[in-house]
Ligand SMILES: Nc1ncnc2c1ncn2[C@@H]1O[C@H](COP(=O)(O)OP(=O)(O)O)[C@@H](O)[C@H]1O
């Protein structure tokens with residue numbers, strides 16, 4: 202196995218506040234790797250640095266042997282991403298958003314339509330394909346973001362809290378799809394979550410991150426072993442001294458979701 | 466190529482879809498034409514300068530291009546806030562191409578806007594004195610549009626929210642417009658004003674439009690186009706550089 206993501210001593214400071222504090226880890230090719238931590242732990246900031254959106258204050262990051270700092274164009278060819286925050290064009294239709302992506306990601310013309318259709322059907326938005334995205338509810342937008350992220354098949358797929366705000370059924374449905382991609386095409390999956398169950402169920406290895414620092418990395422069994430506990434929840438408690446609950450989702454995030462879900 | 470095209474297309478679609486913006490952006494030039502054109506018309510005529518409306522039309526065309534182009538450039542701030550900018554910034558294509566596509570799209574939209582104003586002006590009896598020169602006028606419009614979309618892009622690349630927007634409006638866009646000769650003839654200005662006008666890229670754009678549409682010029686068409694081409698090139702280079710360095 203080879204290391205497809207390498208992160209060495211990454212630090213990110215925002216005006217003196219250290220959001221990511223000397224983080225190092227590797228992800229093996231073909232792995233499903235989870236970043237588990239409470240809100241504000243530094244998960245999104247780490248993903249932004251890996252995906253060339255943000256420059257670290259210090260440290261090194263590589264994807265597939267290319268530096269996310271000095272070789273951004275090469276790095277951008279190797280990954281796909283579903284962002285935590287909205288990234289759709291509200292003034293375009295669902296189909297146009299997908300099409301735009303397929304052009305940017307150079308999906309062969311002959312395959313574009315079929316792939317877009319398949320994925321829009323998969324997230325149950327095919328009959329809304331001609332609607333402007335601004336008319337969509339929060340959940341629909343989230344599904345569209347995920348469908349768009351799955352249009353092309355990169356070496357590494359980043360998913361930043363992908364299922365936040367989705368119902369359990371849809372969440373399962375989407376994870377089944379992603380796990381298949383991982384198994385059949387060997388796509389490495391790096392996802393962040395603050396749901397224990399999600400990390401437990403889906404990830405090959407889990408890194409727990411808190412206050413910008415990685416507390417522990419390992420398989421579920423290793424985490425439980427090292428902390429002498431029986432569940433991820435207890436392991437988390439033992440390591441960070443606190444519980445990780447859904448209530449910890451910031452009120453801002455909940456507000457955003459509610460606004461999205463009940464609008465319309 | 467396909468990247469540039471799809472980003473260009475996006476700008477066009479967004480423009481055509483925002484009807485309110487489309488109509489709203491025609492109200493202002495119309496108001497200027499009617500209020501200033503007919504308001505100052507008699508005084509202008511008495512001063513022996515001919516028709517003020519005729520004189521004003523190229524200036525108002527330049528104005529609507531200036532505003533539309535600046536807004537297109539500054540739209541990057543909206544895209545950043547609504548999140549769409551991320552989608553383009555992680556794409557496996559050179560950011561330069563993204564910037565070029567956006568800018569060409571914005572410039573196209575602004576040029577169309579200028580043409581629409583020109584057509585509206587024909588309702589007031591305006592027409593080019595020499596139709597052969599019309600293509601030159603359109604090239605001038607495109608250059609004005611390119612310059613100010615590039616300027617908007619450069620500024621927007623440096624800002625992370627709309628906070629500075631009012632400042633830009635009041636201390637950059639408005640002065641550029643009012644000190645360009647869009648509203649008054651450039652000959653015989655006080656020295657300081659004259660210097661400022663000479664340093665204003667829009668002054669050359671307005672002059673080129675006036676020359677090609679109503680055969681009146683101050684700088685001469687050669688200088689107009691040289692200055693516009695050069696300044697556009699420089700600002701687009703700066704804009705591209707800043708755009709590729711955006712962090713989110
Ligand atoms: N652009 C920014 N400017 C200032 N602080 C930021 C910025 N982005 C993130 N932060 C801060 O960095 C910390 C980590 O944020 P983030 O990476 O989004 O956490 P997570 O994704 O784990 O919830 C938070 O305290 C957040 O407020």
Ligand SMILES: [Mg+2]
Nearest residue numbers: 244245246285
């Ligand atoms: Mg986050």
